Amino acid sequence: MKDILDEVAGWRKAGKQVAIARVVDTDGSGPREPGAAMAVNEDGEVIGSVSGGCVEGAVVEEALDIISSRDRRMVTFGYSDDEAYAVGLTCGGTIHLYIEPLDW
Amino acid sequence: MSDAIFDVWVEAIKAAEPVCLVTVVKAEGSAADSVGNKLLVRPSKPALGTLGHAELDRVVERDALAELEVGRSGVRNYGAEGQQREDDLTVFVESQAPPPRMIIFGAVDFTAALASTAKLLGYRVVVADARPVFATRKRFPMADELRVKWPDDVFDEFGEDLGPRDAVAILTHDNKFDVPAVVRALETRVGYIGVMGSRKTHEGRTKRLREVGVDDAGLDRLRSPLGIDIGGRTPEETAISICAEIIALRSGRKVSALRDTEGPIHER
Numbered sequence: 001m002k003d004i005l006d007e008v009a010g011w012r013k014a015g016k017q018v019a020i021a022r023v024v025d026t027d028g029s030g031p032r033e034p035g036a037a038m039a040v041n042e043d044g045e046v047i048g049s050v051s052g053g054c055v056e057g058a059v060v061e062e063a064l065d066i067i068s069s070r071d072r073r074m075v076t077f078g079y080s081d082d083e084a085y086a087v088g089l090t091c092g093g094t095i096h097l098y099i100e101p102l103d104w
Numbered sequence: 105m106s107d108a109i110f111d112v113w114v115e116a117i118k119a120a121e122p123v124c125l126v127t128v129v130k131a132e133g134s135a136a137d138s139v140g141n142k143l144l145v146r147p148s149k150p151a152l153g154t155l156g157h158a159e160l161d162r163v164v165e166r167d168a169l170a171e172l173e174v175g176r177s178g179v180r181n182y183g184a185e186g187q188q189r190e191d192d193l194t195v196f197v198e199s200q201a202p203p204p205r206m207i208i209f210g211a212v213d214f215t216a217a218l219a220s221t222a223k224l225l226g227y228r229v230v231v232a233d234a235r236p237v238f239a240t241r242k243r244f245p246m247a248d249e250l251r252v253k254w255p256d257d258v259f260d261e262f263g264e265d266l267g268p269r270d271a272v273a274i275l276t277h278d279n280k281f282d283v284p285a286v287v288r289a290l291e292t293r294v295g296y297i298g299v300m301g302s303r304k305t306h307e308g309r310t311k312r313l314r315e316v317g318v319d320d321a322g323l324d325r326l327r328s329p330l331g332i333d334i335g336g337r338t339p340e341e342t343a344i345s346i347c348a349e350i351i352a353l354r355s356g357r358k359v360s361a362l363r364d365t366e367g368p369i370h371e372r
Contacts, residue, residue, distance in 0.1 A: 001198065001200070002117055002200065005114050005117060005118075009110075009111075009114050012110070022196065022198070024129055024178070024179050024196040025178065025179045033177070034177040034178045034179075034196070034198070035177040035198050035199075072139055072140045073139075074129055074130055096179075098127065098129040098196055100127075100140055102110065104108065104109050104110055104140070104142055
């Protein structure tokens with residue numbers, strides 16, 4: 001999270017709507033530790049990463065949806081029991097992300 | 105300055121102050137509307153925000169401070185009113201701890217390699233030696249701080265702030281420096297105390313430490329000889345061996361530590 005703070009604070013200052021996705025938990029060989037984060041603003045600009053590049057595209061979609069819906073939720077990527085998400089991680093692990101608007 | 109949680113959080117991180125941001129990421133039952141609630145926790149400052157219940161805030165603040173001390177981030181479950189072993193709520197505890205510190209005693213050949221390796225791992229490195237001719241900036245350009253001081257003075261300066269994530273490596277091989285350094289290191293809460301030397305040096309030093317009153321519990325805290333048994337020989341290989349031992353102690357993995365093995369430390 002630390003690595004993207006300056007950029008995110010800048011967006012906020014400029015009055016942009018922002019969503020932040022943070023890795024909160026991993027199962028198996030997740031590529032990034034809890035605390036890894038990426039942020040997306042209303043113009044679709046992206047900073048940071050939450051995996052080795054496997055799921056970032058899908059996270060941007062989720063984040064843009066959250067910017068418009070003001071919703072906040074957990075999203076899981078990787079092959080969990082229900083295999084609900086088509087996007088997998090090349091390492092075979094699972095990451096749990098929490099995505100929310102920056103309204104706090 | 106704004107008192108929005110985000111702004112206070114950013115300020116603390118930029119000032120390298122330890123800070124922990126707790127967010128409710130999942131909630132069920134009566135607490136279902138608390139997702140997104142936040143508590144910003146800092147040592148010796150009142151917490152900011154609320155997770156939705158005063159008792160929950162109190163319990164989570166206590167747990168978050170403990171996580172912050174070891175620099176760990178992750179999810180934890182609680183009941184809606186802070187009950188343990190219930191899982192109405194899942195919170196994400198995100199620790200932002202300042203970088204850990206490593207103090208290396210002894211301005212010897214191994215010191216530069218260990219200081220460089222520790223820097224690679226994100227430590228703030230202090231190199232200390234009482235002998236001005238050895239403890240020079242030219243020899244240790246990578247050190248964040250250099251102290252031409254006796255161990256007592258170094259611990260007077262840094263000892264109180266040392267915690268479980270920090271490390272002390274004593275590489276002097278000289279009882280005159282080693283013994284006071286070990287004694288003072290044992291008075292701190294530092295997580296790793298490694299002491300260099302052959303097995304013979306270790307035996308002599310252990311005897312000397314007992315004479316000055318170090319007990320079994322104290323001796324048991326020491327990694328001596330320090331490092332894991334990878335047959336390292338050069339200063340660089342030894343530095344890797346020491347840092348690997350520190351990582352293994354933190355993660356709780358079982359490795360072959362030199363202090364638990366027998367026979368020569370280096371191949372003949």
